[in-house]
Amino acid sequence: MPSGPTSSRPTAAVVWRIVHNERQSLISDLESLTPEQWAQPSLCPGWDIHDVVAHLVDTAKTTRLAFVRQMVAAKFSFDGANARGIIRERAASPEATLAEFRRIRQATKTPPAALATRLVEAIVHGEDIRRPLGLVHRYPRESTEEALIYQLKTGISMGGGKERADGFRLQASDSGFEHGSGPAVLGSALALLMAVSGRPVDRRDFSGEGAAAFVQKLNQ
Incomplete structure (x- = not known):
């Protein structure tokens, strides 16, 4: 949870x-x-x-x-x-x-x-x-977390990304947010949000023992 x-x-x-x-x-x-x-x-x-x-x-x-x-x-x-x-x-x-x-x-x-x-x-x-x-924008951290929480509890068929996170423990490196169980995947809340939302992922945005497998799963 x-x-x-x-x-x-x-x-x-x-x-x-x-x-x-x-x-x-x-x-x-x-x-x-x-x-x-x-x-x-x-x-x-x-x-x-x-x-x-x-x-x-x-x-x-x-x-x-x-x-x-x-x-x-x-x-x-x-x-x-x-x-x-x-x-x-x-x-x-x-x-x-x-x-x-x-x-x-x-x-x-x-x-x-x-x-x-x-x-x-x-x-x-x-x-x-x-x-x-190539534009960079800073979003409110709490709002990014709220969006991430919604995507993690919503199935892909409904526009979410619950299945993409299955089997991993996601941890936001810029807050205390955590979700799930399994090998740890650390990244900013924004990077995690974009990843579970089905957007292209960059391996350099993530660390932890589960990072490589997480990125591989998303790129399949």
Whole structure:
């Protein structure tokens, strides 16, 4: 079970404040991108930077009822619903998509899921964009841990990463967070979050007796 300093869930007000701050920070980073950078592949397979921003616009607008309707239209395929959302919100130019993201940055709409998913969206997709562009951003540690906890208790089929962590004891090197049992894998909370979320992993981000096996499992 997860352990460490994160002993209580943040309130909705705290989560939304962090999400809004992260949206604004990402907008600031996006404002200086060149057309070539907008077209660069993100860490999401098949999505470029523009696609990820369109996805963030779509999820920021999605209500619980709209989510159900979108899933029905996509025959209950998460990937299909996401693809439709990108088509719906990707404007003719990156500037127009960014303008819409800026317009809805304070929205508090959410699909029918735990509020922690909003932290996962903000942090993981923020890195999906920033890492390929060589941009570095510091996320609140408690929020990163909260997103990590959610991903570790959620199956891959639901967008989480529970199965990726099975058989290892994950330890955040920048806090007291721990999860699971087995050979130890140490890494920052952000590195662990990105890894269990299915993003490319770098062996240099992890240490401990289970690090090599953990990275090998994720790269299979």
